[in-house]
Amino acid sequence: MEADLLHKLKLGDKAAFAQLVALYSKRVLNTCYRFLLDKQDAEDVSQEVFIEVFQSINTFKGDAKLSTWIYRITVTKCLDELKKRNRKKRITSIGKILHIDEVANWLTGGAMPDKSLHEDDKMREIAKALNTLPDNQRIAFTLSKIDGYNNAEIAEIMNTTLNAVESLISRAKQKVSAELELILKNKS
């Protein structure tokens, strides 16, 4: 079935693409949501994922499963988005220090990134703690928190071993807990 779908996709069949979107949209969307912790951003990035899939389907050689390839693109796009946010935040902070909010606003392309990013304090704390993790720990930890991704699948997506994934998740848990502890202590 996957081979048939892939064949049609490579021919540029839009109906096959719609079928692909129906199959994977929920998981892609929720993966983006867990990484970005913002619904609107998750919707935007997941659209970018499917556009990338559509554009580069002919470069997919079939070394991995189609789903694994799609989730790899999803994770990469989410990390790119997080890096973009961090850059914007840095520019915004400089602007705030120098009291040139208008310039900071212009440099960040309009709206401030924090405006709709986190709805409550706890989410902000989690995001802050997750930001301290190295990329591979963040990927393993976040994917492990999403229904349906087991460690074997995470290993496939990250192109690593099951043992490595288990170790990454365990180290990530420890680091996130320690960071949260620090954040909460500093707040009180």
Added chain:
Amino acid sequence: MKESEVNNRVLQTLSMFDEIGDIDSTADWSQSLMNKINTVKPQSASGLPKIRFVVATLLILLINVGFVLNTMLNSSKKNTTHKSELQLISKELLVNPEQ
């Protein structure tokens, strides 16, 4: 804040990440995605190697032209006159050519 209280809050905050609900794609989202898809073209699998081949050919051509030019410049520098050749030979023979 007490240590136990901090630990409790850490656990609470972490559990919140576990409890984030799922979101579903809406009809608007699907429609807007399909609209975007209609404006883009898939990359052809054969397009990339073709570009690579052209770039590689151009590079080889450029290196060759550089090599030829370099050889030409060096050989023109080495062009010696009859007098300079005589001077060189005489120096080696320790004979003054002016004499």
